[in-house]
Amino acid sequence: MDFLELLNFYVIPGIVIGSIYALGAVGITLIFAILRYAHLAHGDLATLGAFVALAVVSGLGVSPLAALPVAIVATAAVAVGIDKVFYEHLRERPKIVTVMASLGIALMIRSVVQVFWGVDTQTYVRGIVRPEDYFGLRIRDREIYTVLAMLLLVGALQVFLTRSKWGKAMRAMSDNPNLALLSGIDNKKVVVLTWVIAGGLCAAAGFFLGLNTELKSLMGWSMLLPVFAAAILGGVGRVEGAVLGGLIVGVAEELSVLWIPSEYKAGMAFVILLFMLLVRPTGLLRGKVL
Amino acid sequence: MTALLAMEEITGGYGDADILLDVSLKVGKDEIVVIVGPNGAGKSTAMKSVFGLLTIRGGRMMFDGDNITGWAPNRIVQRGICYVPQVDNIFREMSIHENLEMGGFLKKGDLSAAFDRVYTLFPDLKERHKTLAGSLSGGQRQMVAIGRALMLDPKLLLLDEPTAGLSPKYMEQIFQICRDVRDTGVAILLVEQHAKQALAFADRGYVLAAGKNRHEGTGADLLADREVAEMFLGG
Known part of the structure; x- marks a missing residue:
């Protein structure tokens, strides 16, 4: 196998799926940094985002990319709503209670998706899209959109976190919650902001997974493990770490097919997760909260 | 009195x-x-x-x-009362400047006068304002902690064992x-x-x-x- 083939069939698809994992992992890491629990409904929230986009595409007849902003806003609103209705009441309880509640939310969201859209596989656009040739590199337009959108969204988030008053307040709340409260930072606003961002990124992850593969009601749930592996690999609490972790997990999954049967591809995330937890649980870029 | x-x-x-x-x-x-x-x-x-x-x-x-x-x-x-806890009184993962900014979170409008005041009091901090607070020595951390509390121009400052663990x-x-802080009217x-x-x-x-x-x-x-x-x- 030559080098171009390696890039075309393994590395490029790895980077694309890795960008999707990165979008999910950034949300996981933000929620962990501010609220201090693992959010197990994240995958199914991504499924919801993907199907909301599908509803817009088939309902209004617009292109998938035009439906993305609607899916982002709707999913962010649902995430804030779930927090208000369910998680908020559990804030003072041990965190494991919220973790288990989020598992219940995951099942609820999946059921809602199945009631509205059924359990069959669906796509945004019918037919086969052939990749374009760039000096021997074979890349589809949707793959370029995926990676660009990830870089754009995460870049915007980084600017928000380092430059704006409320972005800094989010970092302060993650860094030292007591001192943030003593400084008069409104905890409730920070929590809403966290859910808006995590929910929006989650919808983007689900959307691009649906755009590059297909939509089904279990699509997000099966993404949960690699997304958690990515967040832990990069260092929980670090946005740039989640991106790095996502890309590594994505590429590792694709490359693993060279040595193991492709049905076991999903196991790579588990291997990485296990390895990191044993060797360096703080992640590649030393995590802030674990 | x-x-x-x-x-x-x-x-x-x-x-x-x-x-x-x-x-x-x-x-x-x-x-x-x-x-x-x-x-x-x-x-x-x-x-x-x-x-x-x-x-x-x-x-x-x-x-x-x-x-x-x-x-x-x-x-x-x-x-007008600000409180500096004994431990965990800084944002470790944020720069000195950002620590002070968070101290002034509740203040509406421009913070530059408050920054000037704190930096005049602690010239060391001004020099290193981009440094992460968590990487500072114990004494400098206390300066950041006190500086953070001064950003809202308090009339009274509460310090909980500020010298604990210091040489x-x-x-x-x-x-x-x-004494310097007191001399500025706090x-x-x-x-x-x-x-x-x-x-x-x-x-x-x-x-x-x-x-x-x-x-x-x-x-x-x-x-x-x-x-x-x-x-x-x-x-």
């Missing part, structure tokens, strides 16, 4: 148990007042009661003409910082473990024991008091 802060026979604690029993204390404008006493005397608790961090069951807290008994901490902050050299530096109430040094430097002191007032007076008077010396200062 016109009292800026007057704690009047405060009784209270965390949950149901009373830790403070009829504690009274005053801090005047431009004054450094220190609370000393043996471990478990309720020193830190007395300070936290000012900041609304415990349940007050008796007495009242007067500040600058207002009865602030039972106010929530964020309202007290806006009224004697840094202790003297922190005391000098307190009153200071602090709790100290190092009773001798603290009484020598403060304007006035209170000795608490078992949640009650025991002695009060100028630092020099208390240091000269035989009973105080024998009880708390190791002779």
Whole structure:
């Protein structure tokens, strides 16, 4: 196998799926940094985002990319709503209670998706899209959109976190919650902001997974493990770490097919997760909260 | 003396148990007042009661003409009292500048005057304003912590054992910082473990024991008091 083939069939698809994992992992890491629990409904929230986009595409007849902003806003609103209705009441309880509640939310969201859209596989656009040739590199337009959108969204988030008053307040709340409260930072606003961002990124992850593969009601749930592996690999609490972790997990999954049967591809995330937890649980870029 | 802060026979604690029993204390404008006493005397608790961090069951807290008994901490902050906890009093993963900015979070409008004030007081911090606070030495961390609390232009600063774990050299530096802050018109109430040094430097002191007032007076008077010396200062 030559080098171009390696890039075309393994590395490029790895980077694309890795960008999707990165979008999910950034949300996981933000929620962990501010609220201090693992959010197990994240995958199914991504499924919801993907199907909301599908509803817009088939309902209004617009292109998938035009439906993305609607899916982002709707999913962010649902995430804030779930927090208000369910998680908020559990804030003072041990965190494991919220973790288990989020598992219940995951099942609820999946059921809602199945009631509205059924359990069959669906796509945004019918037919086969052939990749374009760039000096021997074979890349589809949707793959370029995926990676660009990830870089754009995460870049915007980084600017928000380092430059704006409320972005800094989010970092302060993650860094030292007591001192943030003593400084008069409104905890409730920070929590809403966290859910808006995590929910929006989650919808983007689900959307691009649906755009590059297909939509089904279990699509997000099966993404949960690699997304958690990515967040832990990069260092929980670090946005740039989640991106790095996502890309590594994505590429590792694709490359693993060279040595193991492709049905076991999903196991790579588990291997990485296990390895990191044993060797360096703080992640590649030393995590802030674990 | 016109009292800026007057704690009047405060009784209270965390949950149901009373830790403070009829504690009274005053801090005047431009004054450094220190609370000393043996471990478990309720020193830190007395300070936290000012900041609304415990349940007050008796007495009242007067500040600058207002009865602030039972106010929530964020309202007290806006009224002009800032509190520096003993531990975890900085944002480690944020720069010095961002730490100060968070201190001024509640302030509307421009923060540049507040930044100038803090940086004039602590030139070291200005030089290194982009450094992560978590990478600083103990003394510099205290400067960041105190600087953060000064961003809202408080009238009264509460410091909970600011010299805990610091070398004697840094202790003297922190005391000098307190004098500098006082000279800019901010009153200071602090709790100290190092009773001798603290009484020598403060304007006035209170000795608490078992949640009650025991002695009060100028630092020099208390240091000269035989009973105080024998009880708390190791002779």
